[in-house]
Amino acid sequence: MSQHIKTELPGPKAKAMIARDAEVISPSYPRDYPFVMSHGRGTEVWDVDGNRFLDFAAGIAVCATGHSHPDVVAAVREAAGEFLHISSDYWHERMVGLAERLARLAPMGEPVLSFFCQSGTEAVEGALKLARYVTGRSRFIGFLGGFHGRTMGSLAFTSSKYTQQKGFFPTMPGVTHVPYPNPYRPLFAGADQGQATLDYIRMLFERNLPPSEVAAILIEPIQGEGGYLVPPPGFLAGLRALCDEHGILLIFDEVQSGVGRTGKMFASQHESVAPDIMTLAKGLGSGLPIGAVVAKRRLMQQWTRGAHGNTYGGNPIACAAANATLDLVEGGYAQNAAEVGEHFMAGLGDLARTRPCIGQVRGRGLMIGMELIDPAAGGAPARALCDAVIERAYHNGLLLLSCGVSTVRFMPPLNVSRAEVDEGLGLLAASLDQALAAA
Template identity: 40%
Template sequence: MTSQDPAPPASGERLPQERRVVTEIPGPRSRELHERRTAAVPPGVGSVLPVYVTDADGGVVVDADGNSLIDFGSGIAVTNVGNANPRVAARVKAQAERFTHTCFMVAPYESYVAVCENLNRITPGDHEKRSFLVNSGAEAVENAVKIARYATGRDAVVVFDHGYHGRTLLTMTLTSKNMPYKQGFGPYAPEVYRAPLAYPFRWPTGPENCGPEAAAQVVDQIEKQIGASNVAAVVIEPIQGEGGFIVPAPGFLPALAEFCRANGILFVADEVQTGFARTGDMFACEHEGVVPDIVATAKGIAGGLPLAGVTGRADIMDKVHGGGLGGTYGGNPLACEAALAVLEEIEDGKLTERARRIGEVMLPRLRALAERVPAIGDVRGRGAMLAVELVRPGTKDPDPDLTARVARRCHERGLLVLTAGTYGNVLRFLPPLVISDGLLAEGLAVLDAAFTD
């Protein structure tokens, strides 16, 4: 690194920041715990990693057998500031010793207000905003749609191919992928319409045409099939998460936002996975200067505690009648203190710059790997939200079997990676923003070896 490159902030790491494989993975203790799990937990609750975690810190996760794995998952973009971050842990501990719950709708407290003030400050746009807090990303997206329908008096909602928005009835409806998220759980919510996404790797006329052609198709579909005057909201992930870390082609998001403004449609950004410095900007919309009407946030907001937010234009948010928004646990005081600590860590530690640095380190290595491995059809992402899409060499046919084998080999060698994609053929990488450059390089070497194997 040069003197100008942002280094991972000192987080007072308790654990050695090293990969250490001392047993087969999963080891005997994890296998024993899995037997207990099988008897107690339904099989519908899946897990990526076949180990049981006892500790985590910085860029490593330690399992019940003493194996230390490099973390390229961050709990699905949750522990951006590192697991058990000392500042987060200290504020949560102090709050737990005062009170753990009153319900903000019964007896409010300052930390909830402070989190909302910060969300109003840091989300895109300098207009007046309002925020309120819920528990999960799905709740945030569902409330964003609820508010959009209330504020516009319209019913229709437009979402996109490959999109993922949650597991509640409405957000499951908004989600594109059937297995495992939707199969057998219908019927689904009405007045939800799906449009094509600007997916550069798979666009029929090539990536250079993708942005304008996809935007034109979406506009045409809305006007002819739904009617723009019937649409309450367009809901989109600025970079798709579960869909395979698809970065929409340049110009696509601004064109959609402009069409929405011209037709009284609310542009809702689902920044649940992309928010809080993950992509090298505080929010992914900022990369193309898009200012949403409503932003849904969660995951990285509170360092691992359940918290989510809905932030929108004041004139929209203020329309909902008293008592129309809320929830028993939304904005729990422990989670609010964690969120305030996370925001301090991001800003004090310059973690947006650090995310960009991670991308600068990883992208060239991934592209070099793609030159040697014909099965890597695409390398994409932004900041510390990166992915490779695996295909059968010489084609664009998805290869989910190879993807699963590579992921499994990474796990066996002590690297936690995640899969994604509508076709199950994407390896995604979400390292904590505080990971050391040494661990980052070692994780990439493990990935390289997994492909070589």
């Protein structure tokens, strides 16, 4: 147990809060362990019983600048002192300034426009509506393992766990799923997995899915919930070429991978591939709810007045947080994610050399996955071990989440220090060894 854990977990105050919650809150939230937060600073968080934890989940990659970064807090306070809300029927400086900034940062290589909303799933819904509107087509391609949200349009693409779709059929029709290339667990034997996936899509175009009816292909440039999978080199470029060949739009869902998470502003920049439309949320607001659809100007300018709207889109408080966040990410946090992420990956590699249950360490920047396997079962996913490691880490003072079938994911704030990473690696090693001993 970490020296910072002072009580049994959960402690008495946490137990009392959880009991109150059970009486009034939906049971649908997928909570993994009983952490009840009191406050946080940077990468550190404390529960209501005074126990201190390292947060390597960061609100599911939302707290990009850490908890309660003073610059973000100051920007929010200043904005709140002026006005809390004016609907997107009107104009204000922070909204226009944020859109100008995204226009400068966007990886499209040509002018873009932005549409603001509150979340990633809303951003995906907006991207899908735009793609249908400008192409006049109604079908889409998504990827197995993808997560794009839980509203009915985005849910039609979400396929990281069947739980998310169970009980909600039918969702939006017209979505065809194809495999996301995974060189570690190849679906296509003896083949380049990226090229094999592209060939699979071409086969669909010949036999089942008329390409002239496909509005867009929606993909995460690094797959998040599905396992923190990094596609093989050249795959995204091949997808871009395939879309161009058939007049299909390419949508990159950068809700989790964007805003410096991978060591660059956007994950697509690692492959120098430009999307037609991009979705953002999570880390954009450092914890305040904001999402964005960023699209090539020649596409989004086709939307006419009232074609799409949003009451809270461009909220001044959220825009203030986003502008302050981008100041910090551009000012060094993306670079820190690249450098400290490399250090983190090296430390995980050291762990893997002495623990055969670590099958692969993968990722970019501070978007890192550690896939756990059962060596005695031919490298099969070790789902129970993964769950046990997450639970033990909580009791040792380290907050983690899983993804895929048996992958522990690491997504600390972008300003996490090497010392904090080293502390986290020590807690992780202890948690892994405890889980193995109990198995």
